[in-house]
Amino acid sequence: MRQAWRVADVRAAEQALMATLPEGTLMQRAAAGLARRCALLLEEAGGVYGARVTLLVGSGDNGGDTLYAGAALARRGAQVRALLMRPDRVHLAGLRALRTAGGFTVRELPDRADLVLDGIVGIGATGGLRKPAAAVAGRLSELRGRHGARAVVVAVDVPSGVAVDTGDVPGAAVTADVTVTFGSLKPAHVLGPATVRCGQIELVDIGLGPALRADPAVSVPDSGDVAAWWPHPGPASDKYTRGVVGIATGSATYPGAALLGVSGALAGPTGMIRYAGSAHEEVVRAHPSVVAAPSVADAGRVQAWVCGSGLGTDDEARTTLRSVLATALPVVLDADALTLLIDGKHARDLRRDAPVVVTPHDGEFKRLAGEGPGPDRAGAALKLASWMNAVVLLKGDRTIVATPGGEVWANPTGTSALATAGSGDVLAGLLGSLLAAGLPAERAAVAAAYAHGLAGRRAAAEGPVSAPDIAAALRPTVRDLTSR
Numbered sequence: 001m002r003q004a005w006r007v008a009d010v011r012a013a014e015q016a017l018m019a020t021l022p023e024g025t026l027m028q029r030a031a032a033g034l035a036r037r038c039a040l041l042l043e044e045a046g047g048v049y050g051a052r053v054t055l056l057v058g059s060g061d062n063g064g065d066t067l068y069a070g071a072a073l074a075r076r077g078a079q080v081r082a083l084l085m086r087p088d089r090v091h092l093a094g095l096r097a098l099r100t101a102g103g104f105t106v107r108e109l110p111d112r113a114d115l116v117l118d119g120i121v122g123i124g125a126t127g128g129l130r131k132p133a134a135a136v137a138g139r140l141s142e143l144r145g146r147h148g149a150r151a152v153v154v155a156v157d158v159p160s161g162v163a164v165d166t167g168d169v170p171g172a173a174v175t176a177d178v179t180v181t182f183g184s185l186k187p188a189h190v191l192g193p194a195t196v197r198c199g200q201i202e203l204v205d206i207g208l209g210p211a212l213r214a215d216p217a218v219s220v221p222d223s224g225d226v227a228a229w230w231p232h233p234g235p236a237s238d239k240y241t242r243g244v245v246g247i248a249t250g251s252a253t254y255p256g257a258a259l260l261g262v263s264g265a266l267a268g269p270t271g272m273i274r275y276a277g278s279a280h281e282e283v284v285r286a287h288p289s290v291v292a293a294p295s296v297a298d299a300g301r302v303q304a305w306v307c308g309s310g311l312g313t314d315d316e317a318r319t320t321l322r323s324v325l326a327t328a329l330p331v332v333l334d335a336d337a338l339t340l341l342i343d344g345k346h347a348r349d350l351r352r353d354a355p356v357v358v359t360p361h362d363g364e365f366k367r368l369a370g371e372g373p374g375p376d377r378a379g380a381a382l383k384l385a386s387w388m389n390a391v392v393l394l395k396g397d398r399t400i401v402a403t404p405g406g407e408v409w410a411n412p413t414g415t416s417a418l419a420t421a422g423s424g425d426v427l428a429g430l431l432g433s434l435l436a437a438g439l440p441a442e443r444a445a446v447a448a449a450y451a452h453g454l455a456g457r458r459a460a461a462e463g464p465v466s467a468p469d470i471a472a473a474l475r476p477t478v479r480d481l482t483s484r
């Protein structure tokens, strides 16, 4: 698991740590780690000696890190040139170090460079990238170095232009090949469109860990987490003790939603699936292991319900939603169930002790919350989670899971291949199965999004992806994920 901290918490930790160390120690540690990584990149591309290195230097400490790292590379024989964004406001000691090492300043962005260090702005950024930095950021992909190769762009701490606490990219921003960050990850490394701007992320230890007292803002699961959480049957398990998931989705008009929800659940850990709804004949025909009934009332015992997709919004759909919410069981609400919640007629039904997980995409989120998630997707998901007292799984390139207790998870396995009709039905079915098998709601949501993303990638490797392909890819995905 990786974790990211907000700027204010990072700064508090830095201040606490700096109070115990000689002045400048943290910047020296940061710059040394940065220079080491840059030297490795240059060695891979033909050597440090004689390499052309361009420093983009802003007016804060981010520029200071960059100047010191540039000085270290100049001492190893690189030709280091620094473009100062504000020559009147530059880290003077850093500039002195660069000049002493043989580096110099330039007034224009040099066309030729093997390596560019983006030290325009770090965690002190406010708003979108200003001129002239914005224009410089836009030109980096044109730069060429040895043998005509594209210059490698290394972002110092964060790519300049991203919103560090939200992961938004409000305007012009640097696109890095590698981001070397210090002390801890920040939300922009793991959330939103900023993640794409980071390239490969390298964390330099500057000793900040023990001083980071605040809870992390965002956690990112890895395959080890998901494997450790995934329920496995034991020798004494039977189909009931493994959990029974109820699927109340689809309708005579939309039987496909029922079939896809069931196929997602079939890849989950439960021992049995019960289907309740008017698509029951189609479901049994396609999936003979499913026990189907026409309504929730007739379905028999389950340990969690999935409700919503393809249900429609008529009175029968309302009855179904009311029936699942009236149980004392965990419930996943998706698609039409979310639409049914908007008019507030189910506010009372939602006052329940058992967990609710809602799985909106942006449009559904907007209808539920009254406004779209906006640039701060994690913050918006947290607000909705707290307001609904539900775990919110906000779908997107980096699906977010937010809990009423204030935790945020960002799923790292997303792929655009998942943006296909019925993909969410498969996810909801799998999530329901994990809930029914006993996982806490937030882990079920995080694990389902993780496996679903991997399945989308696996399916995409074979060709164009539709939802049944994702469902089919879930079985080998779950096998690989959980058999380590």
Ligand SMILES: NC(=O)C1=CN([C@@H]2O[C@H](COP(=O)(O)OP(=O)(O)OC[C@H]3O[C@@H](n4cnc5c(N)ncnc54)[C@H](O)[C@@H]3O)[C@@H](O)[C@H]2O)[C@@H](O)CC1
Binding pocket: 014, 015, 018, 026, 027, 028, 030, 031, 058, 059, 060, 061, 062, 063, 065, 120, 121, 122, 123, 124, 125, 126, 127, 128, 129, 130, 133, 156, 157, 158, 182, 206
């Ligand atoms: N505080 C510490 O202990 C450490 C800080 N370090 C470095 O210091 C950085 C933070 O330094 P600062 O607090 O000085 O802040 P930054 O250097 O990130 O940015 C502040 C400067 O950028 C300008 N600026 C702000 N927004 C801008 C925008 N949108 N477009 C163009 N210019 C903009 C401001 O005028 C200000 O001069 C970190 O990102 C990291 O690189 C490291 O040296 C590690 C230790």
